[in-house]
Amino acid sequence: MSFFQSFRKPKKEAAPSSSNRNQQLVDKMRLSDSMLLDPDSIAMGKLLGQGGFAKVYQAELGGKLAVAKVIPSEKLNDEMCYLLQNEVTVWAKIKHPNVIEFFGMACTEKSILLLCEYMAEGSLLERHDRLLKAKVEPPPMRVLIEQMQQLSSGMEFLHAVRPHPILHRDLKSANILCAEDGHRLAIADFGLARFQGDCGVKMTAETGSYRWMAPEVIRHEEYDIFCDVYSFAILAWEMLTYRIPFENKMPVEAAMAVARHAHRPEIPTSCPSKVKELIEICWHQNARARLPFSEISLRLAQEAALLASPPASPMAVAVGSEAVPPAFVG
Numbered sequence: 084m085s086f087f088q089s090f091r092k093p094k095k096e097a098a099p100s101s102s103n104r105n106q107q108l109v110d111k112m113r114l115s116d117s118m119l120l121d122p123d124s125i126a127m128g129k130l131l132g133q134g135g136f137a138k139v140y141q142a143e144l145g146g147k148l149a150v151a152k153v154i155p156s157e158k159l160n161d162e163m164c165y166l167l168q169n170e171v172t173v174w175a176k177i178k179h180p181n182v183i184e185f186f187g188m189a190c191t192e193k194s195i196l197l198l199c200e201y202m203a204e205g206s207l208l209e210r211h212d213r214l215l216k217a218k219v220e221p222p223p224m225r226v227l228i229e230q231m232q233q234l235s236s237g238m239e240f241l242h243a244v245r246p247h248p249i250l251h252r253d254l255k256s257a258n259i260l261c262a263e264d265g266h267r268l269a270i271a272d273f274g275l276a277r278f279q280g281d282c283g284v285k286m287t288a289e290t291g292s293y294r295w296m297a298p299e300v301i302r303h304e305e306y307d308i309f310c311d312v313y314s315f316a317i318l319a320w321e322m323l324t325y326r327i328p329f330e331n332k333m334p335v336e337a338a339m340a341v342a343r344h345a346h347r348p349e350i351p352t353s354c355p356s357k358v359k360e361l362i363e364i365c366w367h368q369n370a371r372a373r374l375p376f377s378e379i380s381l382r383l384a385q386e387a388a389l390l391a392s393p394p395a396s397p398m399a400v401a402v403g404s405e406a407v408p409p410a411f412v413g
C-alpha cells in the first residue's frame with residue numbers, strides 16, 4: 084500500500100439506510116439463531132391493537148399462530164434502540180407459562196418485528212368488559228384464586244431474575260392475556276412498560292395506568308419490586324369485581340386520592356377474609372409492608388387448599404349419619 088493510499092481521506096460514509104440500522108440493532112441483541120427470524124417466514128394477519136409506538140398484528144410463524152409487534156424504523160432513535168435492546172435481551176432469556184413467550188425478532192427495510200405467542204381470548208380487561216356487559220357474575224372464588232396464583236407465579240418468576248429483577252411497572256388487566264381455553268393467563272408487555280418508563284416518557288393520565296400505579300411511583304419517589312405488588316392487588320380487585328378501579332374519578336384524580344389520601348377501591352363483602360387481608364397488605368401505602376410474590380403465592384395456595392377441603396365444623400361432624408363426636412371416640 085502506498086503512502087498516499089494509507090493517508091487517503093476516508094470516503095464520506097453514506098448514512099446507514101434504515102434497513103442497515105435495523106439489522107445492526109438486531110445484531111446487537113445477540114439472540115440465539117433460533118430467535119433471529121426470517122421476515123419471509125412470517126405471514127401477517129389482522130390488526131389486533133395499536134400502542135404508543137407499535138402496531139400489534141396476528142401473525143403466523145412456521146404454521147403456528149403468533150403475534151407480531153411492528154415498530155416502524157422512524158420510531159427507533161438511539162435511545163429507543165438501546166432500551167429495546169435491553170428488553171429483548173432479557174425477554175429472550177425467560178420462559179414461564181404465565182409470561183407471554185418471546186419467539187424472536189425480524190427486521191425489514193421499514194420496521195423491526197417482535198414475535199410472541201398468541202393468546203386467543205385477548206386481554207383480561209376486554210374479557211371483564213364483555214362479562215360485565217353481559218351481566219355475568221365473576222367466577223367462584225376457587226377459580227379466581229387459581230387465576231391469582233398464576234399471575235403471582237409469573238411475577239414471582241420475573242422478580243427472581245438475576246442479576247436484576249424484572250419489574251413490570253405496568254401491571255393491569257389490559258396487560259394480562261388469556262389463552263383460548265380461558266384457563267391460562269399470561270403477563271404481557273413487561274418489556275414495553277419498562278421501555279417507556281426508562282425513556283422518560285412518563286406514564287401520564289392518557290396512558291390510563293395511573294389507576295394501577297403505586298403511591299410511591301405517583302409521587303416520583305424511588306420504587307422497587309413492591310410497586311408491582313401494589314398493582315397486583317388492584318388487578319386482583321378487578322378480577323373480583325370486573326370493574327375499572329376508581330371508575331368515577333379521572334385517572335389523575337384517582338392518583339391524587341391514592342398518593343395523598345391512601346384511597347383504595349372497596350373490596351366486595353363476598354370476598355373471603357383471608358383474600359381481603361392479602362389484597363389489603365399488598366396495596367399497603369408503605370411499600371415495605373407489602374409482601375413479596377413468593378409469600379403471596381404461598382398464601383394463595385393455603386387459601387386454595389382451604390376452599391378445596393374446608394375444615395369440617397363441629398356441627399357438620401355431629402349431623403353426619405355415622406359421625407361420632409370426637410369427645411366420644413375411644
Ligand code: ADE
Pocket residue numbers: 131132139150183199200201202203205206260271
Ligand atoms: N394483543 C396484544 N398482544 C396479544 C397477544 N399476545 N395475543 C393476543 N392478543 C394480543
